[in-house]
Amino acid sequence: MPKVKRERQGAAQRKGQSSTQQAVRQSITFNKDFGQHILRNPMVVQSIVDKAAIKSSDVVMEIGPGTGNLTAKLLEKAKKVIAFEIDPRMVAELRKRFMGTPYMSKLEIIVGDCIKSEFPDFDVCVANMPYQISSPFVFKLLLHRKFRCAVLMFQKEFAERLYAKPGDKLYCRLSANTQLMARVAHVLKVGKNNFKPPPKVDSSVVRIEPMNPMPKINFVEWDGLTRILFTRKNKTLSAIFKSKTVIELLSKNYQIYCSLNEIMVADDFDIKAKIDEILTECAFNETRARTMSIDQFLKLLERFNANKIHFSS
Numbered sequence: 303m304p305k306v307k308r309e310r311q312g313a314a315q316r317k318g319q320s321s322t323q324q325a326v327r328q329s330i331t332f333n334k335d336f337g338q339h340i341l342r343n344p345m346v347v348q349s350i351v352d353k354a355a356i357k358s359s360d361v362v363m364e365i366g367p368g369t370g371n372l373t374a375k376l377l378e379k380a381k382k383v384i385a386f387e388i389d390p391r392m393v394a395e396l397r398k399r400f401m402g403t404p405y406m407s408k409l410e411i412i413v414g415d416c417i418k419s420e421f422p423d424f425d426v427c428v429a430n431m432p433y434q435i436s437s438p439f440v441f442k443l444l445l446h447r448k449f450r451c452a453v454l455m456f457q458k459e460f461a462e463r464l465y466a467k468p469g470d471k472l473y474c475r476l477s478a479n480t481q482l483m484a485r486v487a488h489v490l491k492v493g494k495n496n497f498k499p500p501p502k503v504d505s506s507v508v509r510i511e512p513m514n515p516m517p518k519i520n521f522v523e524w525d526g527l528t529r530i531l532f533t534r535k536n537k538t539l540s541a542i543f544k545s546k547t548v549i550e551l552l553s554k555n556y557q558i559y560c561s562l563n564e565i566m567v568a569d570d571f572d573i574k575a576k577i578d579e580i581l582t583e584c585a586f587n588e589t590r591a592r593t594m595s596i597d598q599f600l601k602l603l604e605r606f607n608a609n610k611i612h613f614s615s
């Protein structure tokens with residue numbers, strides 16, 4: 303072994319690090335394209351695992367185990383850990399780290415992109431994942447539904463949008479979509495220096511618990527409504543539903559739904575009058591998306607759909 307490697311190893315041993323951790327430190331160059339920022343603060347690792355409240359009967363799905371700092375703690379608690387890792391070099395490091403330990407039999411590694419792969423059955427999800435996949439991952443996870451909780455690290459600003467409340471500056475479509483399907487709580491802020499190499503941004507950990515039962519709604523309709531409202535989140539609903547583009551879209555769908563139900567085909571005037579009636583009945587004329595609660599969106603959607611006004615054709 304070259305002299306410099308032996309010396310580094312000696313220093314690491316004095317700091318009480320295991321030989322597997324040292325091997326990892328010496329052999330990997332981190333790939334920015336895969337968002338590889340290794341969590342190196344054991345206290346943060348422990349807080350994440352504690353918040354996940356893992357039972358000994360749980361299957362944990364981990365996204366992006368990297369060199370395995372979180373994985374090691376998850377394996378201590380869970381019945382099984384299924385880890386998605388896109389980078390084969392990291393997979394090799396993981397195998398090196400856990401090979402020959404009692405944990406290896408509890409660890410299943412899926413080599414590939416977690417966004418493009420089907421999720422296995424799991425109870426708890428834990429992830430310090432690359433921030434570029436945050437948004438598609440959250441939606442994939444929420445639509446998967448069948449899990450108890452997820453404890454996830456995100457870029458701080460993304461996390462803040464997940465749990466922002468109506469009226470908060472960061473409240474947006476992401477907040478409403480997420481909170482429709484889950485309870486989201488902030489767990490911990492994590493500064494850049496807790497990672498190696500340090501990212502350019504600060505991070506936050508959130509805990510997500512899917513609603514049980516999930517609201518029984520048509521998500522395409524929900525998405526259509528919230529998309530229209532949040533792209534104009536500072537405008538009153540009354541102004542939004544007077545806009546030519548919005549009325550054109552809704553009239554087209556209205557005609558389709560009316561003819562499906564063998565109702566006489568309506569013109570733009572009919573739909574405008576109906577929308578006016580609904581907004582007045584719900585007292586939403588002066589309401590703006592940026593202050594609307596999930597229940598208010600649901601109420602508006604229900605009233606629109608009950609009157610054959612749809613956001614998808």
Ligand SMILES: C[S@@+](CC[C@H](N)C(=O)[O-])C[C@H]1O[C@@H](n2cnc3c(N)ncnc32)[C@H](O)[C@@H]1O
Nearest residue numbers: 336339340341366367368387388389415416430
């Ligand atoms: C921020 S690092 C975290 C590593 C480790 N969990 C930790 O906390 O130290 C993100 C990890 O996710 C992996 N990764 C990136 N994109 C991925 C994807 N689409 N699917 C699965 N893993 C991915 C990277 O290779 C990297 O190991």
